[in-house]
Amino acid sequence: MSLVLAHNKRDSRILAQKLAFAAVALIAAAVVIPILGLFGFIAFQGASKVNWDFLTKNPSALDASGGIFPAIIGTAWLIVFTILLAMPLGVIGAVYLTEYGGRSKLVTLVRAAIVNLAGVPSIVHGLFGLGCFVFFVGGSIDRIILRTSKPVWGQPCLLWGACTLAVVILPIVIKSTEEALAAVPKSFREGSQALGATKWETIRRIILPAALPEILTGAVLGIGRATGETAPVMLTCAASFKPTLPQGLGDQAMLLPYHLYFVVTQVPNAKMDTKSAIALVLISFVAASSIVVILLRSKFKKARKW
Amino acid sequence: MVKPMPDHPSTTIEPGASIDSEVADMTTQRPSPQPGRGKLSARGVDFFYGSFRALTGVSLEAYSNEITALIGPSGCGKSTFLRVFNRMNDEIPGAKITGKVTLDDEDIYHKSVDVATLRKKIGMVFQKANPFPKSIFENVVYGPRVHGEKNRAVLRDTAEKYLRKAALWDEVKDKLNESAFALSGGQQQRLCIARSLAVEPEVLLMDEPTSALDPNATFKIEELMKELKQDLTVVIVTHNMQQASRVSDKTAFFLLGEMIEHGDTEKIFTVPHDQRTEDYISGRFG
Amino acid sequence: MNRQRLRLGERAIESAIFAGGVAAIVIVGLIMFFLFREGLPLFGNTSAAGFFFGKKWQPSSEPPQFGLLPNLWGSFLVTLGAAVIAVPLGVGTAVYIRYIAPRRLAGFLKGFVELMGAVPSVAVGFVGAVALSPLIKDFLHLDTGKSAIVGSVLLAFLAIPTITTIAEDAMSMVPKEYFQGSVALGATYWQTIYRVLIPAARPGIVAAIMLGLGRAIGETMVVIMVTGNAGLLPDHGVWHAFTHSVRTITGTIGAEALEVAQGEPHYQALFMLGVVLLLITVAFNSLAVTALGRTRRTART
Numbered sequence: 001m002s003l004v005l006a007h008n009k010r011d012s013r014i015l016a017q018k019l020a021f022a023a024v025a026l027i028a029a030a031v032v033i034p035i036l037g038l039f040g041f042i043a044f045q046g047a048s049k050v051n052w053d054f055l056t057k058n059p060s061a062l063d064a065s066g067g068i069f070p071a072i073i074g075t076a077w078l079i080v081f082t083i084l085l086a087m088p089l090g091v092i093g094a095v096y097l098t099e100y101g102g103r104s105k106l107v108t109l110v111r112a113a114i115v116n117l118a119g120v121p122s123i124v125h126g127l128f129g130l131g132c133f134v135f136f137v138g139g140s141i142d143r144i145i146l147r148t149s150k151p152v153w154g155q156p157c158l159l160w161g162a163c164t165l166a167v168v169i170l171p172i173v174i175k176s177t178e179e180a181l182a183a184v185p186k187s188f189r190e191g192s193q194a195l196g197a198t199k200w201e202t203i204r205r206i207i208l209p210a211a212l213p214e215i216l217t218g219a220v221l222g223i224g225r226a227t228g229e230t231a232p233v234m235l236t237c238a239a240s241f242k243p244t245l246p247q248g249l250g251d252q253a254m255l256l257p258y259h260l261y262f263v264v265t266q267v268p269n270a271k272m273d274t275k276s277a278i279a280l281v282l283i284s285f286v287a288a289s290s291i292v293v294i295l296l297r298s299k300f301k302k303a304r305k306w
Numbered sequence: 307m308v309k310p311m312p313d314h315p316s317t318t319i320e321p322g323a324s325i326d327s328e329v330a331d332m333t334t335q336r337p338s339p340q341p342g343r344g345k346l347s348a349r350g351v352d353f354f355y356g357s358f359r360a361l362t363g364v365s366l367e368a369y370s371n372e373i374t375a376l377i378g379p380s381g382c383g384k385s386t387f388l389r390v391f392n393r394m395n396d397e398i399p400g401a402k403i404t405g406k407v408t409l410d411d412e413d414i415y416h417k418s419v420d421v422a423t424l425r426k427k428i429g430m431v432f433q434k435a436n437p438f439p440k441s442i443f444e445n446v447v448y449g450p451r452v453h454g455e456k457n458r459a460v461l462r463d464t465a466e467k468y469l470r471k472a473a474l475w476d477e478v479k480d481k482l483n484e485s486a487f488a489l490s491g492g493q494q495q496r497l498c499i500a501r502s503l504a505v506e507p508e509v510l511l512m513d514e515p516t517s518a519l520d521p522n523a524t525f526k527i528e529e530l531m532k533e534l535k536q537d538l539t540v541v542i543v544t545h546n547m548q549q550a551s552r553v554s555d556k557t558a559f560f561l562l563g564e565m566i567e568h569g570d571t572e573k574i575f576t577v578p579h580d581q582r583t584e585d586y587i588s589g590r591f592g
Numbered sequence: 593m594n595r596q597r598l599r600l601g602e603r604a605i606e607s608a609i610f611a612g613g614v615a616a617i618v619i620v621g622l623i624m625f626f627l628f629r630e631g632l633p634l635f636g637n638t639s640a641a642g643f644f645f646g647k648k649w650q651p652s653s654e655p656p657q658f659g660l661l662p663n664l665w666g667s668f669l670v671t672l673g674a675a676v677i678a679v680p681l682g683v684g685t686a687v688y689i690r691y692i693a694p695r696r697l698a699g700f701l702k703g704f705v706e707l708m709g710a711v712p713s714v715a716v717g718f719v720g721a722v723a724l725s726p727l728i729k730d731f732l733h734l735d736t737g738k739s740a741i742v743g744s745v746l747l748a749f750l751a752i753p754t755i756t757t758i759a760e761d762a763m764s765m766v767p768k769e770y771f772q773g774s775v776a777l778g779a780t781y782w783q784t785i786y787r788v789l790i791p792a793a794r795p796g797i798v799a800a801i802m803l804g805l806g807r808a809i810g811e812t813m814v815v816i817m818v819t820g821n822a823g824l825l826p827d828h829g830v831w832h833a834f835t836h837s838v839r840t841i842t843g844t845i846g847a848e849a850l851e852v853a854q855g856e857p858h859y860q861a862l863f864m865l866g867v868v869l870l871l872i873t874v875a876f877n878s879l880a881v882t883a884l885g886r887t888r889r890t891a892r893t
Binding site: 016020025032035092101116121130198225231234257260264289 | 599602605606608609610612613614615616617619620622623626627629630680681682684685687688689692693701703704705706707708710711712713714715716717718719721722723749752756780781782783786803806807809810811812813816817842845846849850854862863866869870873874876877881
């Protein structure tokens with residue numbers, strides 16, 4: 001039994017390995033290229049159109065040229081209220097899971113609920129928002145409190161859009177907050193409790209402040225996701241063409257992602273650069289929030305002293 | 307071995323069990339210690355992590371103005387025992403304790419006892435300095451703030467007083483608003499001591515407080531302990547026998563969850579009764 | 593006493609935290625409840641069989657027909673196509689990142705895939721509609737660019753980040769000893785990867801595929817924009833179906849929900865479609881969670 005023979009046999013195996021590695025690398029490239037293609041296409045077609053006027057002017061009713069100002073403002077409103085609703089609920093949920101729940105059956109159930117909530121298709125969220133918030137809650141307000149037959153709250157508006165989107169991003173917020181809380185060392189909890197602080201005092205004064213940067217990172221993650229969601233807001237909030245800015249939570253509003261959908265599918269004479277520019281603004285915002293998340297994470301990891 | 311006394315049925319606590327809202331305020335009723343009784347007293351304490359028995363029938367008295375040292379090899383239960391006194395073990399799922407533990411003759415595991423109030427009276431310093439991610443000042447006044455003090459001037463005075471007591475004032479007085487993490491390991495530990503003192507405890511539990519420190523920092527903390535016992539009952543866990551013999555008045559030797567021997571430090575280190583104590587002290591195991 | 597008041601406050605806060613903690617359960621319950629509340633009355637108007645076994649979706653015919661089957665078929669078809677593309681690409685990319693790529697390239701690729709996952713589906717749908725769809729139409733000489741196959745390609749794009757990220761996670765949980773043991777026996781890296789490491793991570797990879805396809809089947813904007821939202825049950829074979837317009841569950845809901853009034857049968861039928869879709873995704877998720885649980889257990893032993 002010579003080593004040379006073994007060596008030869010090994011050669012064929014090495015060849016197989018080289019081929020396999022090359023094939024897998026090709027697969028990875030096949031994934032990267034379409035992403036680059038997508039970004040490239042949108043940037044190439046839309047960049048020339050994105051300028052100050054585009055960002056600050058109203059769209060024209062005729063072919064959606066002009067600007068996207070109302071859609072930017074509408075999205076900003078929507079995101080602010082979504083975060084205001086989702087963050088407190090999400091943080092409380094995470095505090096319950098990490099600090100109070102222990103290993104009870106209920107915690108298992110809550111976790112299962114969160115996994116399933118995260119898997120609910122966005123159009124189902126939209127139906128839910130429509131059936132629950134718009135027609136049931138809003139409709140009840142109109143019927144019972146305002147006693148009117150003309151819909152005031154019983155129609156799509158910013159408030160119901162924000163409620164729906166808050167449900168959409170709740171699992172994201174809970175998960176990231178949970179990770180943030182779990183990263184706070186046990187010694188902080190012990191130190192505080194040994195000084196006679198109660199559990200809640202410890203959470204409020206030590207754990208939440210220590211976890212705050214990462215909780216905020218989770219909020220940025222939620223903002224990124226909420227900005228791009230179309231299906232849930234399509235049914236609960238979005239206006240297709242409404243050049244006036246929203247005045248309050250009861251108003252319908254133009255929204256960036258829905259505006260893109262609307263222009264692409266319902267405005268046949270819209271120009272390619274207009275459509276691409278809307279997509280470019282939307283995608284830039286989402287990509288920026290993604291990059292902010294990645295940067296924040298590595299920054300906090302480095303800055304952390306414990 | 308002392309069994310729980312019949313008129314004191316052994317108490318069992320299950321962590322997470324609801325605490326009665328009728329909180330007994332421990333400061334209002336303070337029976338004067340009976341002669342010969344320790345400030346802190348444990349009688350017939352058994353401790354379980356789930357089905358694992360970590361302590362078996364431990365009884366110990368710790369007296370005011372004394373330092374009691376708990377020594378023994380790793381895993382002998384001395385840290386677990388220390389944490390019995392401020393109920394830090396309550397936080398561990400599946401932990402269970404039987405026996406009787408008292409502070410000034412009051413059962414600290416009685417269901418009417420508020421754990422937070424108990425821990426205000428029985429402070430603890432940990433093995434590894436654990437300052438909070440706050441400024442030096444905020445670390446010291448954390449306890450007073452938690453216990454309701456809001457007056458800025460009072461808090462400032464408190465901070466100075468206890469930083470002085472912990473022999474740290476001169477080193478940090480110009481940087482009170484800097485992060486506690488900027489301090490050295492020894493300074494951080496003294497900060498944690500100051501932080502514990504600031505809630506004015508009657509007892510201070512120290513869990514291997516110098517094990518992570520260099521000899522110089524260790525020396526400073528040992529000097530500090532001797533100061534502290536003027537006002538306090540101090541119980542210290544240490545794996546360093548020289549430290550026990552240097553600072554403590556009483557020493558208790560633990561082995562495999564049992565307390566083998568307990569008495570004056572001098573006697574334990576010179577004429578131990580038990581062969582196992584002698585073996586440990588002379589360095590034959592552990 | 594001060595402390596006692598604090599105790600009461602603490603009790604109140606703990607109750608609030610408990611309420612917030614179980615909110616996720618309540619919300620899932622509410623979603624179920626409202627879908628059924630709005631959808632079930634349909635069966636007072638038409639028969640359940642007419643919905644579940646109906647072969648036509650024609651809301652404006654007289655009488656209107658709300659058949660589930662063409663919707664179900666369309667969702668199945670585009671998801672199947674997406675699976676054919678996304679499974680090899682997604683898992684392959686995970687293998688490349690985990691085992692083959694140099695460290696820095698691997699980190700870069702991971703960030704890239706994460707970014708890919710963050711692209712809003714409406715933007716993917718836009719590029720699909722204006723760029724990919726004409727391209728495929730010309731390439732395959734189709735009558736229309738609005739076809740199932742374009743939907744499949746775009747859904748694959750959306751499913752790949754999920755598949756890659758979770759599969760890569762699962763691979764990272766395989767104990768190092770497996771690798772060392774295999775290499776020490778004289779196996780090459782590649783042999784070790786495909787004979788030892790990938791099989792060890794298999795439950796996690798299955799979970800990744802399930803979650804990725806769960807996302808694909810529930811995806812709306814892409815299919816609404818490129819698949820035509822029209823179509824019947826297939827009568828000319830699978831390839832014919834792929835190259836023509838198709839009606840999916842999500843597409844039907846998304847395209848028609850804005851045109852209906854609350855309480856009319858069409859509205860109710862759309863909510864029943866929502867119920868079916870939700871049940872399908874819950875099934876996918878449960879399979880994934882079970883599989884993930886299996887990986888964790890193997891990784892621990």
